[in-house]
Amino acid sequence: MTGPITTHRHGNVLVIVSDNPPVNALGAAVRQGIESAVKEGVVDDTVHAMVIRCDGRTFFAGADITEFGKPMAEPVLPILVDMIEAADKPIVAAIHGTALGGGCEVALACHYRIAVPSAKLGFPEVKLGLLPGAGGTQRAPRLAGVPLALEMCAKGDPIAAKRALDAGLIDKLAGEDSLEADAITFARGMIGKPLPRASHKTAKPDPQAVEAFTKANARRFRGFEAPEANIACVVKATEVPYEEGVQFERQQFMELMMGVQSAAQRHIFFAERKASKIDGIADDIRLRDIKKVGVIGAGTMGGGISMNFLSAGIPVTIVEMQQEALDRGTGIIRKNYEATAAKGRLTAEQVDKAMGLLTPTLDFDALADCDLVIEAVYENMDVKKEVFTRLDGIVKQGAILASNTSYLNINEIAAVTKRPQDVLGMHFFSPANVMKLLEVVRGDKTADDVLATVMALAKKIRKVAVVAGVCYGFVGNRMLMPRQVEAMKLLMEGATPEQIDKVHVDFGMPMGPFQMSDLAGVDIGWHRDPSRIENIRDALAAEKRWGQKTKAGWYDYDDKRNPSPSPRVAEIIDEFRKKSGATQHVVTDEEIVERTLYPMVNEGALILAEGKAQRASDIDVVWIYGYGWPVYRGGPMFWADTEGLKKIVAGLEKHGFDVAPLLKAKAEKGERFTA
């Protein structure tokens, strides 16, 4: 046999092996190879059992997503899995790594499953806006019951092998280093026994579980189409025979596959992986070793940033000016870890191990032997320059010096050092130990190996890193500004904070501009002079309406931080409307979308044209992982493509915006920003 599938015999057991790097995706050649190998095993009288396993880092990690949207070569996966299950000789799936999606479906179609303890099984299709389309929604509830099937299919997170064993999804755990041998022994033991077929089992209805699950996840599933379809398929499995159930599953699958949401989520799947690639730098460039990290500032950002490295097992030296600030900062780090442990997501040993890697100090010189130093001090250029001047004099040559600035010019900061090639921006998002996005800001003189080192390091600390060029606000905040500016103008012309926020929440954002301002703090960047009132924000800040933290901002807040429209804010807005002389008109929701979201796309086009982002899909990744843009809309640039660039240009021109030349050109040529 040639191609990714090979077979070898162990006496009367035929072992079918897939070797299709990087993740044994079930592409056409793999499916065809498995089909002919199983057929060979079925007709060969000397074969009494079969084992299916994979070489490389994982069992089949699913259908080959790059084949979606193209004509599918035979055998399609649903046919292949039914053929495997129909075989009249025991077939054992031997699982290591992650048996995901179609890979998990192949396993469930086998008569038996054996897995190493470190293996995981899952149905991540819902994260691609899909559902298991090869019998997974029908076999899983028959083997493991409705509650677990709901969780696996509608949430999409993999489960550990041990839990799969306890739930009846797999039959046995193998030795971590003896998977094939254990699988062959197991298969041999099943020869001549009645063959269990998952599709022949019944799935017991559990309406209470369905209702409880749907209720408990209503907020999480808001706006998504796929979770509901997954739930419907699992319920169908309890109502009709397998053959009818897979018909229903297929129909639901095709509807989702043809939909915009799945296209958007698949776009983000590949965009996220592409973002880690740096144009013009070889993948095998030599990276610098990062064994010890320094963090300057133990405030909210400094503490969160440090936790990322501590959790990855990298020692951190954190520096502060005053003991009280240092103690407060390290105290918050421990409290955050203990809170995670209290939720059962960390053990006390893991908390102590992480805290054991932290060295708090008031001594700046303690940073001398760090491989990377990240500055997270007050957002002021003079303060940043002073810090980098000191770092330049103290830290060893070859170390990387990074600033966590959200807006400021990295080139200007680098210029105060004698080693601008070792300087770049690492813009974390608050809370830095939670938010996945990291904007890696490439300075004009940043060395290739410095950039590549930080991009690779980002993966180690579980961040999604995106390269951004030096400009005010980099990618994310730069696109946020026109939105905020327009939101304020719309207030002057007749809209209310509630109306504007509702449009954004209905669009799928976690919150609107005004709710976001209340969360971050209305007083951020405020000049702190209550007598100087130049705009609405000054007026709010002067009245200590600083947002959720003072239980009053653009909204009033109750003890549970639930927002309610504020009559006082309505008064203030009215006063400024009168002062501004702005023409009042009835502001529609459509106008709010055109004037707050379209300008973001326009700014994205400017960023691309200036080369401040490598590709449009990077911009989408920034907004998905940094600002909560709904993943089922694929990010601002993908969304613009689905809206139609001509419509975006027309909307911008209608409201008097200067349309970015790149956007105009693409609209005229009928081109898209994203593939």
Ligand code: T1G
């Ligand atoms: N198809 C095609 N390419 C894939 C792929 C897949 N399923 N999975 C990964 N890749 C590529 C990926 O783009 C990257 O490429 C490289 O492999 C390494 O991936 C009918 C319809 C397995 C946990 O959703 O979650 O089955 O960037 O960087 O961090 O019911 O990949 O190097 O060029 O992510 O170690 C369901 C998707 C499909 C699993 C490994 N399966 N993959 O993570 O590596 S739908 C999934 C993952 C389906 C059926 C339905 C992860 C991973 P490149 P990586 P990793």
